[in-house]
Amino acid sequence: MPGVSTLASVTAAPLLPPVDGLVWGYRFNDDGRADPLDGAAAMLELERQESWVWLHFDLIDGRARKALANLAHIPDEARELLLGVDDRQRMETYGQVIAGVVMDFERADELDPRRMLSWRFCMAPHAFISARRSPLQTMAELHNAILSGRRFPDVLHLFNGIIHSFAGALGAVSVRMVGQLDEVEDGLLDERDSGDFESLGSVRRKAVQLHRQATPLRFMLHSLLAERPDWFTEDAAEDSAQVAHRVDSVCADLVALQERARALQDELNSRQTEMTNKRLMLLSIISAVLLPPTLISGIFGMNVDGLPFTHTPFGFLCTIGVMVFSVIGLLFVLRRMKMF
Template sequence: MSLISQEIPGLVWGFRFYPGENRCERIALNAPVEAVLPGEGWVWLHMALSDARTPALIERIPGLTADARATLTSNDTQASIAHDNDVVHGTLVDFERTFDAETQTIGWLHFAVADGIIVTTRLHPLRSIDRVKAVVERNARCRRPIDLFGMIVGEFQRTLIALVLELTHELNAIEDHVYGETGGMHEPGLAPLRRTAVRLHRHLRTVLALLRRASSAEEDEVPDGFLDLAERLADRLEAVDRDVFALQERARLLHEEIDSQVSAETNRHLYILSLMTAFLLPPTLVTGFFGMNTGGMPFSGDGAIHGTLVAFSIILGSMGVAWLILRRIGIL
């Protein structure tokens, strides 16, 4: 029995679509490599960059440009969208997931859309792409690869909306804690929330700028239908970006409120410390004076049996004088 794996190297899943029939076929992982190449209908290949054999398989796929292949096999962590020779390729932001949970960790999806094929690659499992796979398995109404690309970006938008709702719920809880009667001044959950909001806003602005620029390309430079799709996707992501920006501003204002409360508490402690210093300074001078090892100190002779009591009275008197002075100048 052969111990060599018969699976298509690097393929996570693949589908072959048949436009006009509203159906698709799952490409078996143990099928020959030729099964993933363009032919009847069009195909969607989703590959894992964690498999070292993936670049070799991508090199065998016809219809992709050298830049598109480089994008699919890169480890870029910056959003990008480019087009050349009727091929659209780039990197989109997404969110990673584990086997049993969805996370707020940002991941990256690399894609290339050409005539008859769409190829997506990733290093770690992602939220949106897995949801698109589930939608395709339930209802495979995709006439062209560019339509599937629109589904991927649309699902990313829905993932963003869900994440914004999660972050909003967390921020509401933090606000209730900070502005509540107890007035919590230390909220460890606010810092990661702010980082997530800032990164989302930055990446969204980049994707929006790229989509706007791509939508101004010539029709013969991009796949059919891409220009209209880019305009629609940009409008939809613009609305989400406004929500993310509003969330970022709320988190910033809440952080400033916490800083204000911390500053007020610090000032109160410094005020108390200053008062204690003012009260203890005169007694310190008195005890320092009587602690000098010099001759002729008052109340030091054998006849001064009440010297300690007199010195203590002077200490109390100096504290009283300090209290009167502080009251007179309005500090107390």
């Protein structure tokens, strides 16, 4: 990747118009404490670079897209990532600037793997710029944490905090799916039914969706550690390594979850096949048992001379007795053959 200089400081402090579409902005002091900024003050602090800032934009607002397009001293490639529409997760390094696309859960009362959206970022030593199209769960939680006094000493710690929170959300959803698998497994072991295929299929589908999002994030974090810019401090790099380890653990849990769900589905399929075979065996036995009486009734139904019991007062009862005897005899033979 060609090297591009980071956000350069300027000596002047021009008056800047308010920035529409800025969801929130913060200036972080030396101790990591955050002070809120409005649009004009945020852009001013971004230009001054006396302390690092976090600006979070709403891409639905066209004025926010215009503000991002007019940001100076950002590599063109990074700006394209911020304003792009490709939701594929990735991370690119442009000199001292890092930009990328990461996934998050859509903000809702319950985390749903089917409702995951992308957010975009560009980070440099003195700025973390993020943008999204819809409210996101992890972002909202981290924003509330900052409002509650959580501190971030530098840009990388903030990025690590976001990813760590997202990994925690992935883990929480994974734990919830483990509970669903426990219920399916308990029902299977207790032989209450043949298995809840709908719940099992839902768990497998969600596990695949989560793993599909966690795997590229894992590679991105390891790549970030391998090709870290000069402004990464040792403390921040160590924090990134811990976050990468956390994402590795989540990926391993999701793989184990998929394997367990697959094993349970195989067991349920086996149980279903066994039940089907038993039903087919029952139908076969019933057909075999009814075959002799059917044959006998067919013979006595022929309109020909010479049929037995036709001129005796108990012919009907004798015929029924022959049928019953044939059924008992067949059942005895099938039992000796261990057919049931």
